[in-house]
Amino acid sequence: MRNLDSSNMLHGRFAQFIAVFTGTISAVSDGMQYGWTAPVIPILESPNSPVAITESDVVWLENIYMLGGFAGLPITIFSVDKFGRKYSILIAAVQNVVAWFLIAFGTSVEYLYVARFLSGIAGDVAFVSAPMYIGEIADQHIRGILGSCIYLMMLFGILVVYSVAPFVSIPVSSAVGCSFLLIQLMSFPFMPESPYYLLLKNKKEQARRSLQRLRAVMDVEKELEEISTAVERQQNERGRPIDLLLVKSNRKALLIMSVLNCAQHFSSISVILMNIHSILEDAASMISPNTAAIIFSALMLIASFVSAGLLDKAGRKILLTSSSILTGLSLLLLASYFAVKNNGTDVTSYNWVPVVSVMLYAVSFKYGLGMVPIVMTAELFPTSVKALGMTISDAMYVIFAVVSIYLYQHLKGLYGMHVPFFLFASSCFITAVFTMFVIPETKGKTLEEIQQILKGNTTEKKTPSVEHIEEGGNEKNEDTRL
Template sequence: MGEENGISHIFKGTLTQLFAAIFGTLFAISDGMVTGWTAPMIPYLISEDSHIKTTKHEAEWLEPALLLGAACGLPTTIFFTQKIGRKKSLLLASVVELFTWIIVAFADRILFICMARFLSGMAGNMVFVAAPMYVAEIADQKIRGFLSSIIYLMLLFGCLVVYIVGPYFPYYTSAIIGAGIVLTELAVFSSVPESPYYLLWKGQPEKAKKSLEYFRPGVSVEEELKAIEEAIERQKSEKGKIRDLLSGGNRKALIIMSALAGGQNLCAMNVVLMNLHLILREAGSVYLSESLTAIIFSSIMLTAATIASFQVDKYGRRIILVTSSILTGICLLNSNLF
């Protein structure tokens, strides 16, 4: 492979962007742990060995609590990402997530864990809105696709971590790891600049220039800074209305995004990740335990996602989405036939 298309070319001059994207989305590892936490932990909580006596009915609320939190957190997400910025929103979500892991570690009632997962859902919603905005606003075009995929790699890695830790280590271990991850983000990401786009939006051109110089080391940023200013002025002058979503190209974009979002949720990814151990137990595998199978399953997902993330800027989003949709459909059909 030539230098121009090689991985070294992608990362040339973009290391500060990579650093910011990694530590700005480190929360997603913790969020992946939260998402997959119920898979190994529900069997423990409803067992006779549980230190928190839990019925199956009570355990069933652990999953919707997270999703309800994410839904209820949308208004606060919109408010904070515009009011305090992308960076501070990510840090705020990390503080909330740290608090929820502390609750989980010391909880002696299932109600407290449900409350923690609700708050975690709100924090996760904020991160999965603020982080893509932040990454898109700091990333060079040649690496934007890869940097945008990091948050999902982090999520899958978090699932793998909790699948490894949950069945084989004490109950509180996953909480310690999750808290350590968000503490690391709070410590490191605090030193990274805010998005230059947001700073210009807020009328802080000097800070915006310094931010852009941080993300574009050794390169003149005057031309890009001017382009961002023009884009912001155009956006402020063209006040959008709800009906604009249903006209022209916006309608087509809305349909495409709705189809993609609907497909992602209707493929039952969250259901599988949250209940993987119980699903595998019901499947009755005689060759591998459900805990080991879950680790293999999540490792394959992470590997596939990592490979795709390095190809997304080369081959484009469409071919990867189509391939993924076809393979997912085949797998779901096979599961239903089973």
């Protein structure tokens, strides 16, 4: 009997992995779009450019992607609740296909503007609906590793565009990005919808069938009832926008995600991704910018794979805390180098320091700060305000990206490159303290248990897999249901 249960569990987890894998393939394309300007703009600025651009066009090609993300906010809120998590992912994939076609065959910079704007909207929709889908279909014991898949896919996309785009034509690199979307459009429609969403729409029989496919067992009544009870309770808690601030658990979830989104960008990730060439200028004799970018993105991807395997074993808090400290130390080393250089000291014999600092940063950031927040986004908000909460989190992610880039350019111009990096290092150390004292551990917890922890109901359950904590922290013992 135990072997049969183990076999069912294995098949169920395999089914969840297939659903998550096919649901996050589009993130490879999103990663390619995110990193697209770094290798492609030099091509567009060359004498043989297929599309003539000016210096102001470069700025707009970088920023219009972010503007598309802002424009996608109301679309995201509407889509995930109206069409569901699954079909929102597919809609975003179609948008991205259109964007790649415009990039490949556009004859003027206006085509590129439209493409970048569309891909920004698609990225916003996908990076809300996909984590939401994963959080709602995954078994709590593997939700961390499954939730990290979308970020792994995106990092792989950055590595692909850094490795391919500098060496081929723009239509060829666009075809590579489009191919991942076509794979998703041919496979993901056959995957089940989130049982949470189906229960929200009063489709209990469809939710039962979805859960049966995802767990690879026919008897899912116990889990279905738990989900149904959780959805019903969360629906009874009003889902108005103001409830993100009025309800204690929602307020804490919003605070945590605000800090984590701020921490990600104030640890300088967008700054480094967009300025890695100038940051490593001193080390040009050691390594070329193209090679450095490929190594940097490869290290991030490897670190993320390691993190994915540790999320459901070590837990979120230890990864976040240690990552914040190590990231802060790597930035402190980088800032110190530029401070010494800015003081007029000859640092020629130490031009290896920026390379070591940036590569150490790639590893230390991605295994914690770069991975854990996207997993927790799908865990912390209840069903009643999940779409809105995750969309606001995504909006803050974009806002903090823009602010961090502006601060970097402003402080660098006024005081030197070392000042913003000292600021970013300090932010990392503050994040470590916040993580230790404020953020709850969500490893191995059901979505309902996490809500109870956020409410302050911390009564520990004796049998986590079968018991359900009801509103108010009272436990419903397994024996009463047998």
